[in-house]
Amino acid sequence: MLHTPLWKRLLILAIVLWGILAALPNAFYTRVEQHNDAVKAITAAEGVATEEQAAARALWPDVLPSALMSLGLDLRGGAHLLARVQVSDVYAQRIDALWPEVRDSLRDVRDQVGSVRRQPSVPGVLRVAISNPDGMAVALEKVRALASPVMTLTGAGSSDLEVVADGQEIVVQLSEAERVATDQRTVQQSLEIIRRRVDEVGTREPTIQRQGDDRILIQVPGIGSAQELKAVIGTTAKLSFHQVLGRTSDAGADPGPRNRLVADANEESLYYIISQEAVVGGEELTDAQPSFDQNGRPAVSFRFNPTGARLFGDYTAAHIGEPFAIVLDDEVISAPTIQSHIAGGSGIITGSFTVEESTNLAVLLRAGALPAKMTFLEERTIGPELGQDSIDAGKLAGIVGMLAVVAYLVLSYGLFGIFANIALVVNILLLIAVLSTIGATLTLPGIAGIVLTMGMAVDANVLIYERIREELRDGKSPARAVELGFERAFSSIMDSNITGIIAAVIMFVIGSGPVRGFAVTTGIGIFTSMFTAVYVTRLIVTTYINWRQPKELVV
Amino acid sequence: MAWRLKLVPEKTNIDFFKLQWVTFGASVLAVVVSLLAVAVLGLNLGVDFKGGTTIRTESTQALDVGVYRAALAPLELGDVAITQVFDPTFRADQHVAMIRIEAQEGEEAITPEGIAAIEAALVAVDPAITFPSVESVGPKVSSELIWTAILAVAAGSLGIWIYVWLRFEWQFAVGSVAALLHDVIVTVGVFSIFQLKFDLTIVAALLTILGYSVNDTVVIFDRLRENLAKYKTMPLREMMNLTANETLSRTIMTATTTLISLICLVTLGGDVIRGFVFAMLFGVIIGTYSTLYVAKNIVLMLGLDRSDKPKTGKPSDHEFANVDA
Numbered sequence: 001m002l003h004t005p006l007w008k009r010l011l012i013l014a015i016v017l018w019g020i021l022a023a024l025p026n027a028f029y030t031r032v033e034q035h036n037d038a039v040k041a042i043t044a045a046e047g048v049a050t051e052e053q054a055a056a057r058a059l060w061p062d063v064l065p066s067a068l069m070s071l072g073l074d075l076r077g078g079a080h081l082l083a084r085v086q087v088s089d090v091y092a093q094r095i096d097a098l099w100p101e102v103r104d105s106l107r108d109v110r111d112q113v114g115s116v117r118r119q120p121s122v123p124g125v126l127r128v129a130i131s132n133p134d135g136m137a138v139a140l141e142k143v144r145a146l147a148s149p150v151m152t153l154t155g156a157g158s159s160d161l162e163v164v165a166d167g168q169e170i171v172v173q174l175s176e177a178e179r180v181a182t183d184q185r186t187v188q189q190s191l192e193i194i195r196r197r198v199d200e201v202g203t204r205e206p207t208i209q210r211q212g213d214d215r216i217l218i219q220v221p222g223i224g225s226a227q228e229l230k231a232v233i234g235t236t237a238k239l240s241f242h243q244v245l246g247r248t249s250d251a252g253a254d255p256g257p258r259n260r261l262v263a264d265a266n267e268e269s270l271y272y273i274i275s276q277e278a279v280v281g282g283e284e285l286t287d288a289q290p291s292f293d294q295n296g297r298p299a300v301s302f303r304f305n306p307t308g309a310r311l312f313g314d315y316t317a318a319h320i321g322e323p324f325a326i327v328l329d330d331e332v333i334s335a336p337t338i339q340s341h342i343a344g345g346s347g348i349i350t351g352s353f354t355v356e357e358s359t360n361l362a363v364l365l366r367a368g369a370l371p372a373k374m375t376f377l378e379e380r381t382i383g384p385e386l387g388q389d390s391i392d393a394g395k396l397a398g399i400v401g402m403l404a405v406v407a408y409l410v411l412s413y414g415l416f417g418i419f420a421n422i423a424l425v426v427n428i429l430l431l432i433a434v435l436s437t438i439g440a441t442l443t444l445p446g447i448a449g450i451v452l453t454m455g456m457a458v459d460a461n462v463l464i465y466e467r468i469r470e471e472l473r474d475g476k477s478p479a480r481a482v483e484l485g486f487e488r489a490f491s492s493i494m495d496s497n498i499t500g501i502i503a504a505v506i507m508f509v510i511g512s513g514p515v516r517g518f519a520v521t522t523g524i525g526i527f528t529s530m531f532t533a534v535y536v537t538r539l540i541v542t543t544y545i546n547w548r549q550p551k552e553l554v555v
Numbered sequence: 556m557a558w559r560l561k562l563v564p565e566k567t568n569i570d571f572f573k574l575q576w577v578t579f580g581a582s583v584l585a586v587v588v589s590l591l592a593v594a595v596l597g598l599n600l601g602v603d604f605k606g607g608t609t610i611r612t613e614s615t616q617a618l619d620v621g622v623y624r625a626a627l628a629p630l631e632l633g634d635v636a637i638t639q640v641f642d643p644t645f646r647a648d649q650h651v652a653m654i655r656i657e658a659q660e661g662e663e664a665i666t667p668e669g670i671a672a673i674e675a676a677l678v679a680v681d682p683a684i685t686f687p688s689v690e691s692v693g694p695k696v697s698s699e700l701i702w703t704a705i706l707a708v709a710a711g712s713l714g715i716w717i718y719v720w721l722r723f724e725w726q727f728a729v730g731s732v733a734a735l736l737h738d739v740i741v742t743v744g745v746f747s748i749f750q751l752k753f754d755l756t757i758v759a760a761l762l763t764i765l766g767y768s769v770n771d772t773v774v775i776f777d778r779l780r781e782n783l784a785k786y787k788t789m790p791l792r793e794m795m796n797l798t799a800n801e802t803l804s805r806t807i808m809t810a811t812t813t814l815i816s817l818i819c820l821v822t823l824g825g826d827v828i829r830g831f832v833f834a835m836l837f838g839v840i841i842g843t844y845s846t847l848y849v850a851k852n853i854v855l856m857l858g859l860d861r862s863d864k865p866k867t868g869k870p871s872d873h874e875f876a877n878v879d880a
Contacts, residue, residue: 074827082696226689227667377696383687386611386827393644393825401819405812411560412808444828445756448820452763452835455816456770459809463774466805473565492777495722496770502714503766507759510707512700515759522763554559 004542012535016426022065022433032068035060067436070205071221072443072517075391077384078221079229082377085190085214087183089372091124091174094182098146098161098172099126105142106130113139119169126172133168143170150177183214189371191216194233196367201232215377226379236329236373237364239282241312242274244323244335265331266352272332274325279315284308288365290358291348298358299350302365309345317341326351328361394447401451402428405458413465416555419540420461423532427457430528435521443517453525459496460533463489468555478553479545486538493530500526562811563804571799571847572792572855578848586737589744596747601754604701606658606694608670611640611651612677614684618650626680630672633657642826651826658694704758708739711762715769719776726857727776734850735768738841742834756831764838767813771806771846778802779851783861791859795851803847810843 025032038056042049049057060066073080099118106116106128114131121127130139140163147161160178164171174182191210198206198220207219223229245259248271255261255273264270284304291301304312315324316338325335326349333351353361405424409417431450435442468485476484504523507515545553602609612618620637627635634657645651659669670689677684692700712732720728739761746753779798786794817839820832 226691227670230667377693378691380690381686381688383685386687389644390825390827393823393827396644397820397822397824400823401816404815404819408560408812408815414559445759445831448824448828448831448835451816451820451824452813455813456767456809458812459770462805462808462812466802466808470801488781492774495773495777499715499718499769499773500766502718503711503762503769506707506711506714507762510703510710511759511762512703512755514756515707515762518756518759518763522766 004539009539012539015430015531016536019426019430019433022067022437023429024064025060025066025068026432026436028060029068031059032066036066036068039066065436067439069432069435069440069442071387071391072441072446073219073221073380073382073387074444074514075387075442075447076221077382077387078219079223079226080378080380080382081218081226081229081233082211082379083216083218083233083374084377085187085216086373086375087186087214088124090182090186091179094174095124095126095172101146102126102128102143102170102172105146106139109135109138109142121171124173127166128170128172129168130170131168136165136168136170139170140165143172150175150181186371187214187216190374193368193370194218197232197363198229200363200367216374222384224381226381230376230379231360232363234374234376235364236370237282237361237367238329238369239285239365240278240327241280241315242278242325242327243315243319244272244274244325246273247271248273262325262327262330262332264335265328265333272325272335274327274332278327279324280304280308280311282365282369284311285365288362290355290362293348293350297350298353298355299348300353300358300362300365301348302346304345306345309343312345312347313341313343390444390447394444394451398447398451398454402454405454409458409461413555415544416465416468416541419537419544420458420465422540423461423537424454424457426536427525427528427532428454430532431521431525434524434528440520440524441517442521443514445514445518446521449518449521449525453522453529456500457525457529457533460489460493460529461537463492464533464537465555468553472553472555478550481553482541482545486534486541490534493533497526497530561804563807565804567800567803569796569800569803571796571851575848575852579852582737582845582849585741585744589740589747592744592747596750598743598747598753599750601752602655602690602692602697603755604697604704604753606692606697608656608658608689608691610654610656610670610673610686610690611688612654612684613687614650614681615648616650616681616683618652618681620652622680623652623654623677626676627654627673630676632673633659640826642829644823644825658692658697700755704755707758708761708765711765712736715765719769719773723776723780724859726854726859729857730850730853731769731772731776733853734772734845735765735842737845737849738764738768738838741841742838745837746834751833752830754830756828757834760831760834760838763835764842767835767839768842768845771809771842772850774805775799775802775846775851776854783859787861791861792855795855799847799851806843806846810839813839 034056038049038053038059039062041053042057103116103118106113110116112132113135116131117129119127119129128143130136143163144159144161147159147163150158150160158175158177160175160181162173162175187210191208194216195206195208198208198218201220201223205221207217209217211217218229218233220229242260245255248261249269251261251263251269251271253261253271253273258276259273260276262272262274264272284307285302286305286308287303289301291299293299320338320340323335323337325332327333334349336350349361402424406421409420409424411417413420428450431453434440440446464485467489468481471481471484471488472478501523504519504526507519508523511519612623618639620639623637624635627637636655638653638655640651640653642651654673656673670691674686712735715735716728716732719731742761742764743753745751746757775798778801779795782789782794782798789797814836817832817836821829821836824832
């Protein structure tokens with residue numbers, strides 16, 4: 001009758017015990033955090049531990065679970081950015097890079113197409129005029145030969161370039177399939193580079209995720225503000241070295257064909273006319289470190305790979321005495337004069353940097369340039385004190401709420417109220433244990449979810465107890481009433497909880513940010529509360545009934 | 556017999572349909588007023604949904620909203636709303652304000668220069684000021700967030716409707732979904748009438764209300780189904796009253812424990828989640844009301860087919876009852 005098989009009892013006890021152990025680390029949060037950091041550092045150093053790390057590791061026994069609930073930005077403080085990658089930037093770069101190729105291949109058939117000129121057009125579209133319209137067919141064929149097939153599943157078989165004739169002009173742009181493939185690559189590369197940059201700054205557990213087609217979500221706990229984060233990830237950091245052809249103070253000066261007018265980063269109304277094509281690009285860098293120049297001012301020293309070193313060496317040898325420009329993101333950061341042939345492929349960039357700026361620039365150069373610019377759609381900064389205040393308030397509310405519910409249950413159900421309270425405590429521990437184990441992030445709405453779960457978890461017990469009361473009123477024996485109470489209440493518990501789970505799942509799938517945090521805690525809370533109400537309470541109640549064999553039962 | 560705290564007497568015999576036209580009329584009126592309020596007054600949308608920037612400031616000096624406003628006026632930021640925040644959990648020298656700035660023309664999130672200028676202007680009038688949080692959402696994202704929020708509530712209702720339909724009769728599904736829409740709409744109406752800030756967390760609260768309301772309703776329906784099998788000839792109206800009375804003590808008990816938790820959160824949980832918790836508090840109260848006065852009435856109006864259809868060979872109406880632990 002009221003018999004629970006031994007294996008089932010042991011299993012229930014084992015789960016409860018696991019819950020207590022797995023929830024325990026959260027009670028010693030900073031301690032366990034230090035321990036975990038130390039373990040990570042020691043593993044990274046292949047088992048070699050410094051004295052400090054060994055001490056930190058000893059703060060928490062290795063045999064105990066050490067997973068913690070990670071705290072969300074609203075609790076820990078930090079920065080949140082939602083960036084959109086301007087994927088179409090890349091189309092323009094690709095098309096611009098194509099022009100010399102197109103020119104050279106048309107030059108081969110000069111006798112048929114005549115002279116070739118690039119015409120102005122919107123970014124991402126190349127318009128080439130030929131002087132002899134009769135050669136159009138030959139010209140199109142020549143340009144089409146430059147295309148290559150697209151390497152994706154959906155775009156397989158199509159060509160990466162779309163080449164059509166428009167009067168006397170050839171119009172070249174990326175094909176639709178190639179655009180899709182390029183977008184994919186651009187966002188993926190941006191994600192990688194952002195990850196490298198954020199990792200270089202070295203904060204704990206950053207979240208860097210792709211969202212939708214062209215968006216990237218970045219959450220970095222512990223950073224001072226979203227502005228700081230933007231300074232690290234928002235800069236394209238495209239570095240290149242150019243020949244300087246002149247200086248001017250006129251912002252509207254005509255740089256002449258195949259040259260560019262670029263502003264100086266530090267001095268207002270100083271512009272340089274530089275060669276369009278770079279002598280060496282940032283992609284040839286292998287290393288960059290913050291350092292100081294001979295006057296003790298902050299600078300960045302860098303090293304080229306062999307190709308870059310050769311190009312740079314040859315150029316400096318040929319242009320001694322001439323200035324060259326170091327261009328970062330379309331601004332000249334410095335334009336020194338070449339004193340001598342620089343062999344060996346290393347150099348130093350000076351400019352008016354602060355120490356912080358030079359450190360940041362070194363990080364950016366090491367991590368590589370972003371393939372495209374980014375705009376920020378959403379940014380949030382939460383200060384650490386505000387987070388701490390929220391944790392404290394949530395804790396206080398949780399403890400007071402818990403005590404009030406405990407008292408209310410004891411007043412309403414007496415001894416059975418105490419049973420329900422034990423189940424409630426086990427429920428909270430299990431909830432925390434599961435959240436820690438799956439590595440869920442606790443947010444402020446998440447705390448609210450836990451507190452709400454406390455209130456609602458009692459519902460299952462209430463349903464059971466009210467049912468037992470009814471059965472007792474109907475004159476059933478205590479043991480029978482308890483059995484029927486659990487059995488009959490189960491259908492209601494199931495139905496009401498399934499609807500709760502439906503709501504939680506939908507919140508999780510559709511929602512974002514705070515909605516998700518709340519969905520996770522309430523969703524898991526429903527499962528743990530069903531387990532505790534149905535199994536744990538039942539075990540306690542049946543044990544009590546079998547032990548005391550009460551003739552009369554008051555619930 | 557040991558003493559027990561009882562909010563509801565052991566045996567009640569309340570006629571929940573006595574004033575059915577008054578209560579049902581009141582519900583219909585509340586829904587209509589709420590919809591009108593949203594249409595006429597609109598909602599006080601937070602930056603999540605409208606775009607723009609909110610800055611939370613904190614200072615040890617007593618703050619004067621007028622001074623802040625004057626400090627920001629030269630920056631020409633358009634619509635700027637500054638409100639002081641009060642909370643019992645604040646320290647005596649903790650003065651908090653929320654500054655809300657509308658989305659700037661032609662920009663997504665606010666620019667670093669924009670934030671720097673605002674912060675500099677405020678520091679000039681109050682050197683002790685700090686900025687614990689700055690949140691900026693571009694108009695593009697905010698319009699998407701509105702749609703996902705509406706979608707979430709709609710999908711939630713649909714999911715619940717399908718589940719209740721599968722588990723009970725279609726009349727019950729209509730009744731419970733009507734009750735939960737009633738709860739959600741009236742809650743939104745209250746936010747509109749009092750112009751409380753409506754942001755993403757409020758949507759989470761609405762979805763919880765949805766879950767709670769239906770939970771409450773389903774428990775009664777479950778009991779009703781049981782009684783339908785038990786008393787084959789009792790008129791539906793009487794049976795519904797019996798069912799509601801039988802489950803009344805549970806309904807009140809659960810509502811009370813949930814309210815206890817929520818009241819603790821609303822008073823002690825800090826101002827950051829106050830709106831969120833308030834929405835749930837209100838929702839639990841109205842959810843309990845709608846369980847007793849809306850859901851059943853609709854089922855009664857729709858009527859039930861009580862001809863004894865052979866129910867797929869299941870003698871027990873407890874479909875989940877065959878477990879033992």
